[in-house]
Amino acid sequence: MLVPVTEMLQKARAGKYAVAQININNLEWTKSVLATAQELNSPVILGVSEGAGKYMTGFKTVAAMVKAMIEEMGITVPVALHLDHGTYEGCLKCIEAGFSSIMFDGSHYPIAENVEKTRELVKICKEKGISLEAEVGSIGGEEDGVVGMGECADPNECKMIADLGIDILAAGIGNIHGQYPENWQGLNFDVLAAVNEKVGQMPLVLHGGTGIPADMIQKAISLGVSKINVNTECQLSFAAATRKYVEAGKDQQGKGYDPRKLLAPGAEAIKETVKEKMELFGSVGKA
Numbered sequence: 593m594l595v596p597v598t599e600m601l602q603k604a605r606a607g608k609y610a611v612a613q614i615n616i617n618n619l620e621w622t623k624s625v626l627a628t629a630q631e632l633n634s635p636v637i638l639g640v641s642e643g644a645g646k647y648m649t650g651f652k653t654v655a656a657m658v659k660a661m662i663e664e665m666g667i668t669v670p671v672a673l674h675l676d677h678g679t680y681e682g683c684l685k686c687i688e689a690g691f692s693s694i695m696f697d698g699s700h701y702p703i704a705e706n707v708e709k710t711r712e713l714v715k716i717c718k719e720k721g722i723s724l725e726a727e728v729g730s731i732g733g734e735e736d737g738v739v740g741m742g743e744c745a746d747p748n749e750c751k752m753i754a755d756l757g758i759d760i761l762a763a764g765i766g767n768i769h770g771q772y773p774e775n776w777q778g779l780n781f782d783v784l785a786a787v788n789e790k791v792g793q794m795p796l797v798l799h800g801g802t803g804i805p806a807d808m809i810q811k812a813i814s815l816g817v818s819k820i821n822v823n824t825e826c827q828l829s830f831a832a833a834t835r836k837y838v839e840a841g842k843d844q845q846g847k848g849y850d851p852r853k854l855l856a857p858g859a860e861a862i863k864e865t866v867k868e869k870m871e872l873f874g875s876v877g878k879a
């Protein structure tokens with residue numbers, strides 16, 4: 593069964609740890625993440641971008657696959673299926689498809705329009721028992737082909753959006769999607785502290801978790817961050833393990849070309865990355 597993120601993140605916030613949102617791209621990815629969460633007795637959030645949803649033929653396919661895998665694999669830890677950076681239309685589609693959580697990314701709208709659309713989604717999500725994440729201050733890096741440096745959210749705008757009745761808030765604090773550039777300035781903890789003070793007990797989300805140093809992660813958690821998104825790091829470890837297999841010529845030995853063999857090192861590498869993240873975020877044993 594899928595659950596919204598509300599309760600797991602309130603527990604995380606109170607317990608000073610964070611739950612990982614691991615983005616999924618296919619069956620192998622999902623299987624690796626679920627197996628690791630179960631093995632470590634950790635809650636987990638499966639993130640699906642609109643692009644990944646399209647790649648997997650649609651949100652209905654994703655929801656059906658994840659629900660069936662939870663049942664067939666005997667997964668008992670809390671699992672949320674969450675739309676990552678959704679458009680307004682994408683949010684409606686995921687609600688209909690059976691996702692347990694959505695993120696509406698209205699950060700590119702003027703604040704008044706972000707407020708208006710968020711307000712409408714709050715109403716729908718409350719009726720359906722789905723959790724809702726909203727974003728203030730766009731997060732840097734490459735999003736839909738546009739590369740930007742990490743912006744910082746206005747704490748007053750964060751309060752305005754938080755007061756609409758959302759469950760969790762993503763605030764830009766200089767974080768970036770993808771790999772961090774050499775000249776990155778680091779997370780802005782003054783902004784994070786100000787946002788945290790404004791929004792009270794609301795769990796905060798840190799996007800762009802790939803490559804943020806461990807001490808910054810710990811400090812962010814101490815300032816209210818309860819969900820950390822990881823996507824690129826799994827892609828990098830999957831690609832490196834697959835490359836190693838092919839470069840060693842293993843796909844040309846025996847039945848090494850069998851996709852179940854060819855994709856196995858990558859799937860194992862994802863497990864390793866997810867395990868590292870869950871240990872770093874402190875969610876092991878918190879299911």
Ligand SMILES: [Zn+2]
Binds near residue numbers: 677800821
């Ligand atoms: Zn993000």
